[in-house]
Amino acid sequence: MRDYRIHTQHQEIITGGSAFNIKAESLRLDNLTESEVRNLWLQHTGETGQTFDDNIFVQLWEDTHGQPWLVNALAYELTWHNKHLRNRNVPITLEDYWQAKENLIQSRATHLDQLTDKLKEARVHSVISALLSGKVTGDTIPTDDVQYVVDLGLIESRPQLRISNRIYQEVIPRELTWTRQITIAHEQSWYLTPQRHIDMPKTLERFPAIFSGKCRCLDRTL
Template structure:
């Protein structure tokens, strides 16, 4: 849930608002997956060769690392956008390039996906657009 308002669900069939219990029944703690190392980012992306036969160029791997610093959501979002949403990425004969990663980054920004503050900061630091 994004905020407490998310706990109120309007039911069309019941013609009423269904609440998820107390507004104070919000999880106070969450587990956080630590950032991936650069090697883990590369390993994760290279798994795409095994799964789909599609490679990431060295420049694409560098771009993903430079844009994300290993932040798990960003790594996965960029890789998913690049491999499964971009037309060039959907074609498994095309290698994933840094240009495609840059386009994926732009798409995430345009859609205002979460964690974009981290992407914007890393994008400016690494010289990848912004």
């Protein structure tokens, strides 16, 4: 809660809250530990008898690093959104977990949507962009900006500076390039059949010209 914001009637943003409030320090609620994540999910087993494949918990920790919303959202996706698994006699497999994770990412749920909004902030964007490009140094980004992004839970500073968990590592680059992704032309490539299989006769026919650099047909695939 280092930099909470207040919106005026005209949607202007006042950073830092009221000038009459005293903020002595930044406050951040810690993530769950690995054992707390496991015990939380096993409460479901204790109450319903439905079991989890033990291999799930290693992946769950890497995917969330204990981020409370992600831990609970994945559990809800598995045990309620998956209609098949509402039958508590059906054990939950690792394949079920992978599908739940993908569904959650694709849903762009509220938490992930808010994450996207944060990435629009210049100070957040600069830190994340530098981190993804491998250009994080004391000279490239201010220490206060790094601490702000740590406070938001988007990155970790120990044991090394990195994006906090595997889901964020997948979602953040997607969101930063989303506009580019949706504006890429989707024209059918010349070397594909209408069924989107490689058209081998056409490819082999044009190969000599492509190899010699005399054919510009590849330009249409860019």
